[in-house]
Amino acid sequence: MQADGHARFAASVLPHLDAAYNLARWLVRDGHDAQDVVQNALVRALRHFDGFRGGDPRPWLLAIVRNAAFAWLGARRPNEVEVPDDELDAALAIGAPPADPESLAIRHAQRREIDEAIAALPIAFREALVLRELEELSYREIARITDVPIGTVMSRLSRARHLLAIALRPQATRSPA
Amino acid sequence: MNDDDLWLDALLDDELDAAASVALQRRLAAEPALQRRFEERRALREAVRTQATRHAAPEALRAHLQTMLAPVPAPAPAPARPEAAPRVTRGRAPWRLRVLPWATGLGGALVASLCTLAVVDPAALGWHRGDALSALQTAEASEAVSAHTRALLVDHPIEVASSDQHTVRPWLSARLNFVPPVVDLVAQGYPLIGARRDVLAGQTAAALVYRHGAHVISVFVRPAEPNAPADVEATRVVRGFNVIERTRGGLAFCFVSDVNPRDLQTLADLVTPLAGTGHQ
Numbered sequence: 196m197q198a199d200g201h202a203r204f205a206a207s208v209l210p211h212l213d214a215a216y217n218l219a220r221w222l223v224r225d226g227h228d229a230q231d232v233v234q235n236a237l238v239r240a241l242r243h244f245d246g247f248r249g250g251d252p253r254p255w256l257l258a259i260v261r262n263a264a265f266a267w268l269g270a271r272r273p274n275e276v277e278v279p280d281d282e283l284d285a286a287l288a289i290g291a292p293p294a295d296p297e298s299l300a301i302r303h304a305q306r307r308e309i310d311e312a313i314a315a316l317p318i319a320f321r322e323a324l325v326l327r328e329l330e331e332l333s334y335r336e337i338a339r340i341t342d343v344p345i346g347t348v349m350s351r352l353s354r355a356r357h358l359l360a361i362a363l364r365p366q367a368t369r370s371p372a
Numbered sequence: 373m374n375d376d377d378l379w380l381d382a383l384l385d386d387e388l389d390a391a392a393s394v395a396l397q398r399r400l401a402a403e404p405a406l407q408r409r410f411e412e413r414r415a416l417r418e419a420v421r422t423q424a425t426r427h428a429a430p431e432a433l434r435a436h437l438q439t440m441l442a443p444v445p446a447p448a449p450a451p452a453r454p455e456a457a458p459r460v461t462r463g464r465a466p467w468r469l470r471v472l473p474w475a476t477g478l479g480g481a482l483v484a485s486l487c488t489l490a491v492v493d494p495a496a497l498g499w500h501r502g503d504a505l506s507a508l509q510t511a512e513a514s515e516a517v518s519a520h521t522r523a524l525l526v527d528h529p530i531e532v533a534s535s536d537q538h539t540v541r542p543w544l545s546a547r548l549n550f551v552p553p554v555v556d557l558v559a560q561g562y563p564l565i566g567a568r569r570d571v572l573a574g575q576t577a578a579a580l581v582y583r584h585g586a587h588v589i590s591v592f593v594r595p596a597e598p599n600a601p602a603d604v605e606a607t608r609v610v611r612g613f614n615v616i617e618r619t620r621g622g623l624a625f626c627f628v629s630d631v632n633p634r635d636l637q638t639l640a641d642l643v644t645p646l647a648g649t650g651h652q
Contacts, residue, residue: 205441212437216429230433237437242611266518270571306423313424327385328420334387352385353377360416 204244207252208237214253214330215260221325222264224314236263254332258340261322268318275318312362320355327352380410384417512573513617513626517610519570519579520590520628535564543567544578552578552593552623553646562589562639572626582639587631589639593647596624607633616640621648 208215215236220229236259247255268276313321319341326337334352338345382388383396400407532543541554544567556564562582570579570592577594596619605618614636616627625647627640 201441205438209434209437209441212429212434213426216433217427220427226427226430229427230430233429233433234436237440239611241441266515270519273571273574306425309420309423310425313420324420328417329424329426334382334385349378349382349387353381356381356413356416357377359420360412363416363419 200244201241204241207244207247208240208256211253211256215256217329218257218260218322218325219264221313221329222261222318222322223268228267232264232267233260235267236260239263253330254336254340257326257330257332261340308363309359312359315362316355316358320351320358323348323351324355324359376406376409377413380406380413383410384413513606513608513610513615513628515572516590516592516626516628517613517615519572519592520588520613532567534566537564540564540567540580544569548576548578550593550595550623552580553643554580555643555646557582557639557642560638560642561585562642584629584631584635584639587629587635589627589629589631589636591639591643592626592628594624596622607637618644620644623647 212233215233216229219232219236220226223229223232236256240256240259243259265276313324316324322341323337326332326340327334332340334345334348337348337352341348343351379388379392379396383393388396400410532540534540535556535558537554537556541551544554545551547569554564554567558564562584565581565583565588567578567580570577572592572594575594577592580591580593582589582591603618603620605616607614607616609615613628613630614633616625616633616636618625618627618640621644625640625644627636627643629636
């Protein structure tokens with residue numbers, strides 16, 4: 196690639212480095228590992244930049260970061276990315292359905308509690324939530340990045356929020372851990 | 373959760389079309405319980421959006437990537453030539469010292485070579501073998517290339533750094549449930565640098581690392597699928613890397629490198645006949 200190609204790549208991609216790192220950090224849940232993932236992703240992105248036909252580089256980059264994170268996890272912590280469906284269902288069954296609608300009211304949660312609740316989500320739910328709430332991508336963009344139908348994005352997002360609501364429910368109404 | 377939540381979320385996320393949105397607003401006005409649920413969802417969303425941590429990229433990473441993307445000087449600096457480099461000997465870690473500075477630095481030479489190779493059209497090389505292609509999974513080749521580049525760029529490329537096959541082989545056999553052929557081929561121009569374990573197609577594989585000229589070659593070895601056809605071979609270009617897959621003697625080999633296809637083939641021809649022969 197020519198030097199001006201590098202410059203063009205840097206100008207398109209580096210402004211989104213925080214978003215790339217944020218996604219990697221939430222997926223692998225470790226700062227150091229997230230840096231590895233972002234580096235892998237950037238090398239891959241650079242190689243494929245010729246194939247990038249313009250438009251918004253952010254979803255394009257995030258898709259590459261996401262795939263790099265899954266490849267990274269698949270090689271090192273495969274149990275985190277191979278969550279069987281029945282386990283996802285079990286995660287949902289824990290708190291459903293709430294007997295008392297009031298119990299879903301969210302405490303005045305602290306940042307740390309919210310972070311922990313997000314980090315505890317199964318990865319399929321976590322990535323949908325992070326892409327939507329923190330990166331503010333549309334359902335369509337999230338579907339493209341995570342390579343699932345829009346309907347799946349909707350249900351994952353909804354389930355993610357449901358699990359968060361349970362985790363952040365006022366202490367008194369939660370069953371003891 | 374129930375289906376209503378999907379609709380409430382879609383409304384919150386501004387993803388409903390006008391008709392659906394109006395219909396849902398009408399329901400909300402008529403159903404206090406639904407309205408309350410909607411408010412709860414909105415509160416949760418606000419809490420997450422305002423309070424969840426947005427992790428900013430560390431300065432070190434940013435600086436690193438800026439260096440990587442700095443204009444490539446021409447001609448690109450050549451990495452250490454193996455002819456000039458001392459033979460890798462047991463007990464030292466010359467690999468890390470000599471190779472990693474340019475590899476982890478994503479030096480111009482490496483990035484430039486990746487980019488050059490990436491534009492090579494595999495069909496133009498004319499060395500596809502159609503039948504074998506279908507027999508072996510493209511996904512696995514792709515995974516092997518990822519493992520190879522990962523090892524080159526940021527990871528631990530080698531767990532046991534040694535050119536001594538009598539060191540590498542016991543190290544691997546102690547950690548794997550199969551025995552890959554391990555042989556130093558320095559006389560043939562392919563010094564063995566070391567080995568590590570890696571994961572390929574969900575299986576633990578041995579990754580032997582050879583050098584040829586300025587190129588690093590990863591040789592992944594794992595037991596072949598029991599029902600895999602014997603003695604199949606596929607060669608291809610995956611993301612700019614040459615890949616040769618071969619099953620021989622009950623083992624599935626995958627050779628990955630940016631070295632030219634002929635030299636990769638030479639190594640494959642040297643290594644694979646040793647599979648299952650007990651020759652070590």
